[in-house]
Amino acid sequence: xxxxxxxxxxxxxxxxxxxxxxxxxxxxxxxxxxxxxxxxxxxxxxxxxxxxxxxxxxxxxxxxxxxxxxxxxxxxxxxxxxxxxxxxxxxxxxxxxxxxxxxxxxxxxxxxxxxxxxxxxxxxxxxxxxxxxxxxxxxxxxxxxxxxxxxxxxxxxxxxxxxxxxxxxxxxxxxxxxxxxxxxxxxxxxxxxxxxxxxxxxxxxxxxxxxxxxxxxxxxxxxxxxxxxxxxxxxxxxxxxxxxxxxxxxxxxxxxxxxxxxxxxxxxxxxxxxxxxxxxxxxxxxxxxxxxxxxxxxxxxxxxxxxxxxxxxxxxxxxxxxxxxxxxxxxxxxx
Amino acid sequence: xxxxxxxxxxxxxxxxxxxxxxxxxxxxxxxxxxxxxxxxxxxxxxxxxxxxxxxxxxxxxxxxxxxxxxxxxxxxxxxxxxxxxxxxxxxxxxxxxxxxxxxxxxxxxxxxxxxxxxxxxxxxxxxxxxxxxxxxxxxxxxxxxxxxxxxxxxxxxxxxxxxxxxxxxxxxxxxxxxxxxxxxxxxxxxxxxxxxxxxxxxxxxxxxxxxxxxxxxxxxxxxxxxxxxxxxxxxxxxxxxxxxxxxxxxxxxxxxxxxxxxxxxxxxxxxxxxxxxxxxxxxxxxxxxxxxxxxxxxxxxxxxxxxxxxxxxxxxxxxxxxxxxxxxxxxxxxx
Numbered sequence: 001x002x003x004x005x006x007x008x009x010x011x012x013x014x015x016x017x018x019x020x021x022x023x024x025x026x027x028x029x030x031x032x033x034x035x036x037x038x039x040x041x042x043x044x045x046x047x048x049x050x051x052x053x054x055x056x057x058x059x060x061x062x063x064x065x066x067x068x069x070x071x072x073x074x075x076x077x078x079x080x081x082x083x084x085x086x087x088x089x090x091x092x093x094x095x096x097x098x099x100x101x102x103x104x105x106x107x108x109x110x111x112x113x114x115x116x117x118x119x120x121x122x123x124x125x126x127x128x129x130x131x132x133x134x135x136x137x138x139x140x141x142x143x144x145x146x147x148x149x150x151x152x153x154x155x156x157x158x159x160x161x162x163x164x165x166x167x168x169x170x171x172x173x174x175x176x177x178x179x180x181x182x183x184x185x186x187x188x189x190x191x192x193x194x195x196x197x198x199x200x201x202x203x204x205x206x207x208x209x210x211x212x213x214x215x216x217x218x219x220x221x222x223x224x225x226x227x228x229x230x231x232x233x234x235x236x237x238x239x240x241x242x243x244x245x246x247x248x249x250x251x252x253x254x255x256x257x258x259x260x261x262x263x264x265x266x267x268x269x270x271x272x273x274x275x276x277x278x279x280x281x282x283x284x285x286x287x288x289x290x291x292x293x294x295x296x297x298x299x300x301x302x303x304x305x306x307x308x309x310x311x312x313x314x315x316x317x318x319x320x321x322x323x324x325x326x327x328x329x330x331x332x333x334x335x
Numbered sequence: 336x337x338x339x340x341x342x343x344x345x346x347x348x349x350x351x352x353x354x355x356x357x358x359x360x361x362x363x364x365x366x367x368x369x370x371x372x373x374x375x376x377x378x379x380x381x382x383x384x385x386x387x388x389x390x391x392x393x394x395x396x397x398x399x400x401x402x403x404x405x406x407x408x409x410x411x412x413x414x415x416x417x418x419x420x421x422x423x424x425x426x427x428x429x430x431x432x433x434x435x436x437x438x439x440x441x442x443x444x445x446x447x448x449x450x451x452x453x454x455x456x457x458x459x460x461x462x463x464x465x466x467x468x469x470x471x472x473x474x475x476x477x478x479x480x481x482x483x484x485x486x487x488x489x490x491x492x493x494x495x496x497x498x499x500x501x502x503x504x505x506x507x508x509x510x511x512x513x514x515x516x517x518x519x520x521x522x523x524x525x526x527x528x529x530x531x532x533x534x535x536x537x538x539x540x541x542x543x544x545x546x547x548x549x550x551x552x553x554x555x556x557x558x559x560x561x562x563x564x565x566x567x568x569x570x571x572x573x574x575x576x577x578x579x580x581x582x583x584x585x586x587x588x589x590x591x592x593x594x595x596x597x598x599x600x601x602x603x604x605x606x607x608x609x610x611x612x613x614x615x616x617x618x619x620x621x622x623x624x625x626x627x628x629x630x631x632x633x634x635x636x637x638x639x640x641x642x643x644x645x646x647x648x649x650x651x652x653x654x655x656x657x658x659x660x661x662x663x664x665x666x667x668x669x670x
Contacts, residue, residue, distance in 0.1 A: 074439040075440045105410045105411035146635035231494075247622070273576075287576045
């Protein structure tokens with residue numbers, strides 16, 4: 001199915017309204033999944049609507065939750081999602097977060113008690129569009145073993161970062177601290193294909209190429225050995241106990257076998273380069289450009305380039321939805 | 336040579352005074368290198384005094400620089416090191432940084448125009464002792480290629496993080512975003528031993544086991560492929576242009592072949608859990624403990640454990656300095 005961005009937006013909105021989402025959530029969630037689809041991040045595209053509706057039906061998400069924005073401290077915003085999906089909370093907290101970063105130089109926003117399905121780059125991009133530098137952290141479900149360990153403790157725990165580039169697409173990365181997405185291991189298991197060493201361990205903590213041994217009783221691994229593992233623990237701490245919200249293990253316990261989307265918190269940290277640098281801001285942003293030129297000149301690519309290329313394609317030609325996914329999405333309008 | 340911690344402290348202070356360091360620098364630098372030696376981080380121990388004195392002699396560091404602490408923004412401290420070595424700047428900026436974190440919830444400190452030789456964990460530990468959560472970033476010299484690249488762009492760019500654990504040694508990590516320390520590749524080159532694949536590439540960007548090809552014309556690599564590479568770029572940006580200071584490439588250009596210690600900036604980001612969590616702080620710090628228990632229960636180790644074990648040994652028995660290093664240090668008292 002070839003569909004325009006307007007078509008998929010309308011489809012997403014219809015599905016969300018059909019399932020009782022209030023208009024603010026309809027707009028925020030539709031915006032998020034359409035951006036994912038547009039940038040060909042398929043696992044964060046319209047596919048997510050299946051998990052969103054399933055989570056609602058399992059009683060693990062609230063379709064009409066009203067986010068509560070709390071001016072918690074001079075440099076900290078908190079948003080209590082009250083069990084709702086995170087994108088509307090982010091959107092409602094954003095203006096106060098931007099204000100605080102502009103006045104203080106650095107500010108943080110904690111989103112609490114939210115169902116989390118969004119790619120972090122969507123939020124990073126919204127902050128970078130305001131000329132800000134941003135980081136984001138969120139846990140997930142405890143599927144990943146610490147380096148040297150044989151039991152899952154961490155979530156896939158993404159870290160995202162963005163830097164504004166006047167006249168260019170921003171420098172943005174957003175990656176899981178797990179070696180690979182859980183979905184990729186699932187795909188190998190279904191196809192009965194071996195996985196590369198380094199993706200996971202079996203129940204005894206031994207390296208394995210058997211996807212089934214990782215999914216059933218084993219654990220995924222972090223990227224980058226003990227360094228990736230340390231970063232994953234950092235994500236748990238910053239976006240868990242520091243903001244008074246659940247770790248990946250606690251989120252998985254809350255899920256209680258319902259296979260819902262994770263329920264927990266998120267932490268954003270935002271810097272205002274103008275407040276840091278004053279009149280010299282443009283000069284130093286230009287120096288940053290020489291770093292990016294150096295990366296390209298070395299023969300490497302900047303992160304997110306594939307996304308930006310997909311975006312141009314999708315804006316010109318629309319997106320291709322697999323027939324099976326399109327059929328599943330239409331079924332959501334009946335269920 | 337077996338020496339007590341008091342002995343090595345006195346030796347470090349004598350060397351620093353002999354080379355014209357003002358008393359504040361003597362105390363701050365001696366404290367830093369003694370802590371490194373005590374924790375058996377040999378490359379950050381008394382060995383560093385050789386590089387510190389060489390940097391002074393090359394005219395790339397100022398022994399009597401007076402750090403200037405600037406209350407830059409409600410949530411940002413800047414310290415202009417004025418060409419001095421970073422530890423005194425950190426020490427003098429610390430009280431204002433702590434105040435800002437306690438009142439605002441989050442705060443940042445930029446140290447500018449400093450010679451940087453210190454392990455970041457020393458500073459992270461000072462912040463964690465105040466009950467704060469802390470991150471630190473600093474560039475170095477451009478020796479490391481971005482993932483997929485064939486030319487050096489990044490420094491070894493460490494990232495450090497700390498979390499207070501009441502009744503336990505804190506959770507602290509401090510690692511280079513390069514796959515390995517440059518010193519380790521140097522050691523292999525001198526011993527004419529092959530290096531493992533993944534440490535570096537040759538001048539054409541091809542993976543190599545030849546240490547010489549990496550050091551002469553080639554590049555080191557980051558840990559964790561494109562993810563580690565993205566993090567390394569983040570360190571350049573946060574602790575470079577964002578704070579108006581040099582990137583690793585600019586620092587290496589400033590060095591101008593003198594082989595001095597890197598001259599650039601550092602960024603610290605500090606969170607106050609009490610300000611984030613109020614009366615519930617203790618409850619949530621206790622939940623963090625269940626994460627650490629989970630890591631240990633999974634059969635993994637916490638970062639810094641080896642350092643803490645070395646510390647106990649050194650406090651009880653003193654430290655072992657290689658004879659050659661001790662002789663080199665004594666020579667610094669004559670030069």
